Amino acid sequence: MNARQRFGRAAEEAAAHHLTRTGWRLLGRNVRIGRGELDIVARRGPVLAFIEVKGRRTSTCGAPEDAVGPRKRRQVARLAELWLAARPWALRGVTDVRFDVIAVDAASGAPRVRHLPAAFTLDG
Amino acid sequence: MLAHFASEALSGLDGSAVEVEADVVAAAPAFSIVGLPDAAVQESRERVRAAIVNSCFEFPSRRITVNLAPADLRKEGPSFDLPIALAFLLATGQVQDGCDGRGPLAAVGELGLDGGLRPVSGALALAESLRRRGVRGLLLPSANAAEASLVTGLEVLPAATLAEAVARLAAGGGEAAPPADLSALLCAAPAPDADLSDIVGQDQVKRALEVAVAGAHNVLMSGPPGAGKTMLARRLPSIMPVLTRAEAIEVTRIYSIAGLLPADVPLVTQRPFRAPHHTISSPGLVGGGGTPRPGEVSLGHLGVLFLDEFPEFRLSALEGLRQPLEDGEVTISRRLTSVTFPARIMLVAAMNPCPCGYLGDRGQECSCPAHRLHQYSSRLSGPLLDRIDLRLEVPRVPPRERRDGGLGEASAVVRARVELARARQLHRLAGTGVYANAHMNARHLRRLCVLEAAATALLDRAYERLRLSARACDRVVKVAQTIADLEASPTIRSAHVAESLSYRTRSRHER
Numbered sequence: 001m002n003a004r005q006r007f008g009r010a011a012e013e014a015a016a017h018h019l020t021r022t023g024w025r026l027l028g029r030n031v032r033i034g035r036g037e038l039d040i041v042a043r044r045g046p047v048l049a050f051i052e053v054k055g056r057r058t059s060t061c062g063a064p065e066d067a068v069g070p071r072k073r074r075q076v077a078r079l080a081e082l083w084l085a086a087r088p089w090a091l092r093g094v095t096d097v098r099f100d101v102i103a104v105d106a107a108s109g110a111p112r113v114r115h116l117p118a119a120f121t122l123d124g
Numbered sequence: 125m126l127a128h129f130a131s132e133a134l135s136g137l138d139g140s141a142v143e144v145e146a147d148v149v150a151a152a153p154a155f156s157i158v159g160l161p162d163a164a165v166q167e168s169r170e171r172v173r174a175a176i177v178n179s180c181f182e183f184p185s186r187r188i189t190v191n192l193a194p195a196d197l198r199k200e201g202p203s204f205d206l207p208i209a210l211a212f213l214l215a216t217g218q219v220q221d222g223c224d225g226r227g228p229l230a231a232v233g234e235l236g237l238d239g240g241l242r243p244v245s246g247a248l249a250l251a252e253s254l255r256r257r258g259v260r261g262l263l264l265p266s267a268n269a270a271e272a273s274l275v276t277g278l279e280v281l282p283a284a285t286l287a288e289a290v291a292r293l294a295a296g297g298g299e300a301a302p303p304a305d306l307s308a309l310l311c312a313a314p315a316p317d318a319d320l321s322d323i324v325g326q327d328q329v330k331r332a333l334e335v336a337v338a339g340a341h342n343v344l345m346s347g348p349p350g351a352g353k354t355m356l357a358r359r360l361p362s363i364m365p366v367l368t369r370a371e372a373i374e375v376t377r378i379y380s381i382a383g384l385l386p387a388d389v390p391l392v393t394q395r396p397f398r399a400p401h402h403t404i405s406s407p408g409l410v411g412g413g414g415t416p417r418p419g420e421v422s423l424g425h426l427g428v429l430f431l432d433e434f435p436e437f438r439l440s441a442l443e444g445l446r447q448p449l450e451d452g453e454v455t456i457s458r459r460l461t462s463v464t465f466p467a468r469i470m471l472v473a474a475m476n477p478c479p480c481g482y483l484g485d486r487g488q489e490c491s492c493p494a495h496r497l498h499q500y501s502s503r504l505s506g507p508l509l510d511r512i513d514l515r516l517e518v519p520r521v522p523p524r525e526r527r528d529g530g531l532g533e534a535s536a537v538v539r540a541r542v543e544l545a546r547a548r549q550l551h552r553l554a555g556t557g558v559y560a561n562a563h564m565n566a567r568h569l570r571r572l573c574v575l576e577a578a579a580t581a582l583l584d585r586a587y588e589r590l591r592l593s594a595r596a597c598d599r600v601v602k603v604a605q606t607i608a609d610l611e612a613s614p615t616i617r618s619a620h621v622a623e624s625l626s627y628r629t630r631s632r633h634e635r
Contacts, residue, residue, distance in 0.1 A: 047185075048150075050152075077152060080152050081152055084151070084152065091150055091151070094150045095150050095184070095186070096150060096153075096184050096185040096186055097150055097151055097152050097153055097185060097186065097187070098153060098185040099152075099153065117185075118153065118185045121153040121154050121155065121185070122152055122153060122154030122187075123154045123155055123156060123169070
């Protein structure tokens with residue numbers, strides 16, 4: 001595991017911690033489906049969220065949330081559909097399904113965690 | 125949750141019902157519009173999303189599918205924004221339909237990102253079509269209300285914002301805008317700013333134009349530059365009969381669809397005068413485009429289409445005029461649809477006698493080489509000239525007349541005579557489906573036009589001497605009939621035929 005992977009793990013850790021602290025129940029972490037991976041699947045009340053975690057150690061490449069491009073969005077959306085298709089019960093009691101991004105920004109010292117609800121949808 | 129809302133699409137002047145269905149379910153979030161939408165309708169998603177959020181409603185993270193039924197009708201333009209937003213708000217339970225059994229409402233309108241409602245084109249035709257379908261009321265942008273309230277029997281429910289429209293829906297419509305007072309609008313119409321009395325001299329031409337307008341005859345004016353052809357043509361609408369209620373609505377409908385109706389003008393009260401430049405394309409003149417839009421012939425409906433520099437127009441454009449001149453309407457065919465716009469115009473063409481403009485002028489020598497002369501006049505041959513009953517020469521006004529010539533008659537005086545002549549024609553032509561002498565066919569002529577013996581004799585002589593064709597002869601009789609109508613003469617006398625003949629002889633240089 002190199003430094004980048006280690007930072008990625010740490011960012012996901014921070015995100016998961018942030019979610020549980022704010023009342024989310026984690027249904028899955030690093031869910032592998034085929035070749036893809038969903039970072040976090042979480043539920044809070046009637047909301048089911050597929051969460052992509054993005055970390056940044058420096059600010060040279062812009063804000064972390066901007067790194068979730070169209071291709072990544074399409075991939076997450078497709079994986080979410082597959083995840084749901086395999087678990088029809090997961091939608092019981094759910095009204096809203098969201099794609100969220102959690103940005104972990106370590107550019108200025110201590111990591112800052114920001115949760116962006118409904119960051120994108122299937123149509124962009 | 126499923127909800128639906130009625131709307132209306134226009135194809136030409138005809139409306140067809142569009143049902144906007146919205147389905148909102150808990151699934152991976154997406155907002156899609158199906159039902160043959162064009163680009164403007166696809167973009168509606170972004171406007172609707174922003175308008176809903178900025179109007180302080182919820183835009184939940186769910187899968188939203190909007191269907192515009194029937195699915196085989198092409199949906200164009202931004203007018204479905206409002207019904208899509210309303211169907212969405214109904215489907216998410218953010219508004220309850222307050223109509224309960226009083227008959228459904230329909231909606232049209234473009235949304236701004238801030239939730240404001242922007243006017244749509246064709247509101248009058250949309251409202252008329254919905255009324256025919258028995259829809260109770262129409263939610264629409266405030267800016268379209270004046271125009272739509274020309275329609276009686278439909279509740280016009282204006283709203284300035286999405287929030288207002290939602291409030292109206294929850295109240296089952298609320299208070300409708302008062303119906304427009306057509307007579308008041310027509311009476312309040314300002315007088316045309318161009319009057320026939322502005323023109324000094326040219327009495328003969330003015331008389332000929334009076335005849336032309338009285339019988340709705342098409343005219344070709346030929347004369348040197350600066351003789352006043354354009355000035356004369358511009359004043360023709362002022363001597364035409366004032367628009368009736370039904371005619372004003374017909375014209376307004378077309379201008380509304382073309383998006384040319386000014387925001388503060390609910391009703392077109394003046395007869396149109398259209399003067400397209402001679403470089404105009406064929407679709408520009410007769411109408412066309414992917415979504416067929418009215419061309420200049422339709423924008424000139426019930427008014428004047430003035431074609432200055434007539435021989436310079438593209439032949440393809442002029443050829444396209446034949447059908448509208450014949451039928452009073454123009455049909456534009458497309459792969460999926462064909463659209464008909466009314467186009468009952470009075471064609472007024474103007475040309476110089478030659479490319480340099482001075483052929484036959486008293487003061488100045490013509491500098492055109494012979495082959496250019498031939499080229500110029502040969503462009504005019506053909507079936508289009510057959511539809512032109514009067515050919516007038518407009519000479520330059522001689523200096524003394526220009527200086528001393530008194531003001532001519534005012535337009536209102538001439539218009540009074542024209543209106544009487546038109547009334548006589550309407551009476552005589554009752555039951556034929558024709559409203560003016562120019563549109564009589566050969567059978568109408570034989571049945572309805574009574575020539576005195578002397579008039580017949582004169583016509584026969586002219587037929588021989590001038591070698592008129594049978595069709596040319598019919599045109600002479602039509603114009604003579606109009607002259608007789610202007611004089612309130614029940615029969616056509618030889619003087620009428622003589623005057624009519626003077627309007628058709630081709631000038632020397634045209635041969």
